Amino acid sequence: MSTEPRRTRSGGRASRQSIRSIRDITMLPGLTRKIPLCEVMDGAQIEMIDNASMDILENVGVQFRDPIALEDWKKAGAKVVGEMVYLDRGLVRDLIATIPSDFTYHARNPENNVRLGGPHSVFVPMTGAPFLRDLDDVRRNPTLEDLAMFHKLSHMSPALHSSAHHIVEPYDHPISQRHLRITYSSMKYSDKMFMGMTTSPKNAEDVMEMCAILYGEEFLDDHPVTTGNCNGNSPLVWDETMLGAMRAFCKRNQPVLCSPFVLGGANTPASVPATVAQLNAEALSALAYTQVIRRGCPAIYGHYLASVSMKSGAPMAGTPEISLMNFMIGQMARYYGVPWRTSNTLGGAKTFDAQAGYESATTLSAVMHAGANYIWHSAGWNEAGMHCSVAKFIVDAEQCAMAYRMAEGPRWDDFDQAIAAVSDVGPGGHYLGHPHTLEKFQSAFFMPELFDNNSIEQWSADGEKEITQRALETARAMLSEYQEPKLDEACDEALLDYIARREIEIPAADELNQSY
Known part of the structure; x- marks a missing residue:
């Protein structure tokens, strides 16, 4: 859970804590991965899996326990025997080639x-x-x-x-x-x-x-x-x-x-x-x-x-x-x-x-x-x-x-600024008060809110809370802050009308009396 602030400010410890207390619930954009993939098979092994799978489809077959699907497969040119469908690899490849590789x-x-x-x-x-x-x-x-x-x-x-x-x-x-x-x-x-x-x-x-x-x-x-x-x-x-x-x-x-x-x-x-x-x-x-x-x-x-x-x-x-x-x-x-x-x-x-x-x-x-x-x-x-x-x-x-x-990978946008800070600080110094640090202290390193990285003395003073307790307290705080993203009134009414009609049409039986 990210609680990065909506704005960046410089200042002392109190101001930094104040900024960090602002909960930003803005959804992160969909992830675009920029780290290498782990690929444990070489090309020959990928083809080995593909060939074995196609052999299964052609010779062992897949059972489709559905009369509509069986008729669909017959029309598509597959071999159908009872509920067994035998798929030619050429047919499979032709069909899956039409699946979009990405979409929104x-x-x-x-x-x-x-x-x-x-x-x-x-x-x-x-x-x-x-x-x-x-x-x-x-x-x-x-x-x-x-x-x-x-x-x-x-x-x-x-x-x-x-x-x-x-x-x-x-x-x-x-x-x-x-x-x-x-x-x-x-x-x-x-x-x-x-x-x-x-x-x-x-x-x-x-x-x-x-x-x-x-x-x-x-x-x-x-x-x-x-x-x-x-x-x-x-x-x-x-x-x-x-x-x-x-x-x-x-x-x-x-x-x-x-x-x-x-x-x-x-x-x-x-x-x-x-x-x-x-x-x-x-x-x-x-x-x-x-x-x-x-x-x-x-x-x-x-x-x-x-x-x-x-x-x-x-x-x-x-x-x-x-x-x-x-x-x-x-x-x-x-x-x-x-x-x-x-x-x-x-x-x-x-x-x-x-x-x-x-x-x-x-x-x-x-x-x-x-x-x-x-x-x-x-x-x-x-x-x-x-x-x-x-x-x-x-x-x-x-x-x-x-x-x-x-998975976003390293950020290089401020590399020159950060390297310049090395010359500014020099041997034996520290970076905590440097302008680059003050500008980037919120975003340079991910700071988990739910992990306790304080000293044991501070942890004890704070009540010796383990992660389950901290997480439950966070959940309660989030729920107390929740604001509903309201549905359009007409749309909401139409949805509730549809549910009401379908609940009349669908028998409820005695399911509420069942023991789970």
Whole structure:
């Protein structure tokens, strides 16, 4: 989280502290990476993965459990036997060649538009947590109010470029109607871009209708404004729910993440290169289908990566193999010329402890050097995604700001001034009072707000607060300062009218009485 001031002033310690106390929530522009990529495969190995993936598509096949998709593939010239689709590599290459290599997301606030693809990256919070650790660090079931809280924190975190969608599951609302309230919350409490629910084809269509209300039908047709996620069932299965949602998004020219769900060693071979080859085949089959639906619509090479403990079968985060696979997948996506998605600060720890920090930092570093574009699950993820932690959310968001600064590369704009200061100060002096230092003290080095770098005496005098407590206090302060970016009144009324009508049409059943 950046709290750099809106203006630069010189002066003493008191004035500097006063400046630093101003919270600047202005969203950082989409990241343009300027650091080298980590590429662990040579050209021959990239071609080895590509060839293995194409062999899988041609000879093993992919199961499309959806009659509409099967008919679409037949019309596109694929070999279809029952639910099995066998894709010729020439057909696959022809289709994925029409996916845009980069595009611009349009936010409700145009100042928050961001570019995606190539060197352009965005950070997106986690989604899908069935529990949260709240402002008191208590693990419990979330509500719509909790979801709104996370959308507000997303809005106020400069390095987060999206409010996502169901960061946590709002259990106080019926499952069948939940997607409506989740989408509205994403739209209402932040004017950044957001994600759209793909929990069913009809739910995806509802999201598209709400986007048309917010942006206008014509604007929606040629401007990406939201993102859907379609998970494959590894190994080599795409189901009717995901494919129907994919069609709803692609027909309206909205991008989807084509995301095989990889548990390395469980639903893929116990081998990093072979896992990547299978994942690559699965992703290519879905990417190609987006272009069968609508040629030229934006799409994103996706995945969810976890390796599995051979002791317990549990998914693991922050392991070396996950980093290696991210490096390799980045190379494959660039080989095909398509943007790609990864998962970011994942933790398997049950609390916001050292394990959570190490796991998250390891993955964050790898993701930045892998050159990922859509960097999802960038804030809050812990307990293998079972809960979103408010404390971790705040610290993760600041970690993304630090990673953003690193990925920008060195700044050379004041090099001559800084070198001149060496002559001014000379041997044995110090730079603290030099004009260049006073001008640059805020921006020369990233100063984390949530890490305590004081002496132990000062730390003790301040109450011996550990990072969880500091993060929760910061979250409370942010929420007390939050100002809602108001929706246009007519648009807000139209959205609420649509939700009210759909909630009448969609049965709520007895879901509110279910025990979770």
